[in-house]
Amino acid sequence: MNKENGIVKTTIVGASNMYEMAVFFNALGMVTRTAPELLPETADALYGIPKPLQQLIVATPGSDSCVRIVETPYAAKPFQPLMVGPYGLDVYSTDIQTSINLARQTGAYATELVKYDIHGEVLQSEAPQFESRYVGPDALSVYVSDIAVCGHRFPTILDGEPRRLHSEVNMLVWVVEDQDAAKAFWTEEAGLQVVVDRYEGEEGMIDLMAHPYETPLRVVNVTDAAKTRRMEFMCYTDAKVGRRPDWPLQGGLHAAGIHVADLDAAMKQLPSAEFRDVVEMKIDGRIVRGVAGKAPGDTMFELWEMV
Numbered sequence: 001m002n003k004e005n006g007i008v009k010t011t012i013v014g015a016s017n018m019y020e021m022a023v024f025f026n027a028l029g030m031v032t033r034t035a036p037e038l039l040p041e042t043a044d045a046l047y048g049i050p051k052p053l054q055q056l057i058v059a060t061p062g063s064d065s066c067v068r069i070v071e072t073p074y075a076a077k078p079f080q081p082l083m084v085g086p087y088g089l090d091v092y093s094t095d096i097q098t099s100i101n102l103a104r105q106t107g108a109y110a111t112e113l114v115k116y117d118i119h120g121e122v123l124q125s126e127a128p129q130f131e132s133r134y135v136g137p138d139a140l141s142v143y144v145s146d147i148a149v150c151g152h153r154f155p156t157i158l159d160g161e162p163r164r165l166h167s168e169v170n171m172l173v174w175v176v177e178d179q180d181a182a183k184a185f186w187t188e189e190a191g192l193q194v195v196v197d198r199y200e201g202e203e204g205m206i207d208l209m210a211h212p213y214e215t216p217l218r219v220v221n222v223t224d225a226a227k228t229r230r231m232e233f234m235c236y237t238d239a240k241v242g243r244r245p246d247w248p249l250q251g252g253l254h255a256a257g258i259h260v261a262d263l264d265a266a267m268k269q270l271p272s273a274e275f276r277d278v279v280e281m282k283i284d285g286r287i288v289r290g291v292a293g294k295a296p297g298d299t300m301f302e303l304w305e306m307v
Contacts, residue, residue, distance in 0.1 A: 010257025138251030182297030
């Protein structure tokens with residue numbers, strides 16, 4: 001992967017009820033459209049589910065990225081803190097109290113506005129962060145930041161259209177056990193850049209992430225060259241952690257969908273990843289090739305050859 005490709009364009013989210021999940025994302029300003037059904041062999045290779053799977057696309061108008069909702073017969077377990085695995089998605093808001101109210105109208109749980117301090121920011125000086133966590137269908141967490149006072153703001157569609165309420169999804173978040181292994185893979189092999197490597201304020205994390213007690217939390221963010229798509233890896237340096245279910249795809253789990261120019265070459269550049277079988281899909285009248293992979297740190301991703 002290089003500067004011209006290897007960008008996270010799609011966020012894949014499992015859902016036991018994809019229509020409820022779509023409504024949840026609609027409250028974040030996304031519009032729903034149809035997507036082709038996955039054939040059993042494709043669904044098995046990508047998600048470990050050997051049966052036809054329905055899909056929906058939700059996307060922020062004007063954005064070049066989207067969320068692809070994939071149905072699964074496996075519903076999520078209730079949210080628990082201090083768990084390794086896919087943890088949530090991030091968006092910005094220009095009016096976070098309105099965002100909270102809209103989320104609650106869909107039946108989602110939303111925390112009150114949480115303020116916490118961040119330290120060691122690579123790109124900007126120390127600043128407070130104001131954020132709320134929504135828990136939607138299948139215990140999917142979405143973290144919504146107040147863009148007006150965001151301590152580590154990155155480019156989104158709101159830069160050109162500041163009157164909108166929400167940005168597109170701008171970051172995927174995992175909790176990992178081996179932070180250094182995850183960081184090394186996504187920088188040295190995948191070619192992304194580290195823009196954040198810091199420790200979060202412990203007191204604010206109790207409210208935001210439902211921690212039962214204060215505990216150090218190391219955070220690493222990696223991004224493409226334009227700094228438009230980020231992935232965050234969080235690691236508890238002291239706390240005892242559990243583990244969320246892995247594939248087969250379950251409700252609320254997510255993966256990063258990465259567009260590449262040459263699938264075979266991209267796979268060779270990622271020797272530390274574990275890959276499933278390559279699949280072919282017909283999208284918008286053309287055949288595209290893709291593969292599901294797992295990176296060190298147990299972060300799930302898909303490569304799609306888009307030419």
